[in-house]
Amino acid sequence: MFEKRPVIALDFHCKEEVEKFLAQFDSNEQLYIKIGMELFYQEGPSIVTYLKELGHSVFLDLKLHDIPNTVKSAMIGLAKMGVDMVNVHAAGGFEMMKQAIEGLEEGTPEGAKRPILIAVTQLTSTSEEDMHRDQLIQVPIENSVVHYARRAREAGLDGVVCSALEVAMIKRATDKNFICLTPGIRPKGAEVGDQKRVKTPSEARRIGSDYIVVGRPITLAEKPVDAYHEILKDWNYGN
Numbered sequence: 001m002f003e004k005r006p007v008i009a010l011d012f013h014c015k016e017e018v019e020k021f022l023a024q025f026d027s028n029e030q031l032y033i034k035i036g037m038e039l040f041y042q043e044g045p046s047i048v049t050y051l052k053e054l055g056h057s058v059f060l061d062l063k064l065h066d067i068p069n070t071v072k073s074a075m076i077g078l079a080k081m082g083v084d085m086v087n088v089h090a091a092g093g094f095e096m097m098k099q100a101i102e103g104l105e106e107g108t109p110e111g112a113k114r115p116i117l118i119a120v121t122q123l124t125s126t127s128e129e130d131m132h133r134d135q136l137i138q139v140p141i142e143n144s145v146v147h148y149a150r151r152a153r154e155a156g157l158d159g160v161v162c163s164a165l166e167v168a169m170i171k172r173a174t175d176k177n178f179i180c181l182t183p184g185i186r187p188k189g190a191e192v193g194d195q196k197r198v199k200t201p202s203e204a205r206r207i208g209s210d211y212i213v214v215g216r217p218i219t220l221a222e223k224p225v226d227a228y229h230e231i232l233k234d235w236n237y238g239n
């Protein structure tokens with residue numbers, strides 16, 4: 001399910017910063033925006049309504065991870081907000097993921113499309129050494145990522161969050177339509193920051209990512225609109 005627009009991670013503190021950022025774009029340009037914890041915990045559901053009314057697509061990246069019943073109830077609420085995509089941590093377990101999808105189905109208003117549900121496998125800021133040390137998972141990181149992807153698919157989810165490095169393995173282990181959304185994207189030569197498992201937009205495309213997520217290389221750029229269009233071009237192989 002290829003999405004030609006890079007998903008922009010708007011990791012801002014408040015709506016005013018979002019407005020300032022969006023004012024730089026042509027008002028006809030419909031973006032795919034990721035709202036994370038930082039913005040959502042400050043602004044709440046009204047930030048979703050605001051962005052949807054402007055015609056943008058919204059991925060609400062709250063990475064739910066709790067007992068199955070709690071996640072199901074939370075998902076019922078999130079489905080009512082009209083977001084396009086939400087997520088959970090696969091580490092929350094098979095039953096939690098199953099309940100998450102049930103909650104979304106229950107909460108989606110009649111006639112509306114159920115939000116896409118994906119599961120975080122291993123964060124792109126986690127290296128194999130980090131995983132061994134912090135999680136005591138003593139296998140290669142790709143094995144852990146593919147294992148979580150298989151469990152997510154068996155639970156009925158639409159896809160996973162992973163690094164572009166693992167996309168080919170996941171598609172082989174699940175199916176080609178199982179969504180791989182990949183953060184940890186950096187244009188050639190860009191600062192990597194806290195990301196550990198990184199690829200460029202065109203590398204991610206070549207490997208088979210369906211969505212890429214890009215934050216700081218756009219939001220902290222001197223000219224964010226130009227930075228966005230360069231990434232868009234690289235992701236779409238110059239088209």
Ligand SMILES: O=c1ccn([C@@H]2O[C@H](COP(=O)(O)O)[C@@H](O)[C@H]2O)c(=O)[nH]1
Nearest residue numbers: 009036122123124183184213214215216
């Ligand atoms: O494994 C993950 C899951 C989520 N993210 C989120 O994506 C963006 C990436 O931002 P950059 O500034 O491009 O590094 C950020 O909002 C993370 O919360 C991730 O990076 N890795």
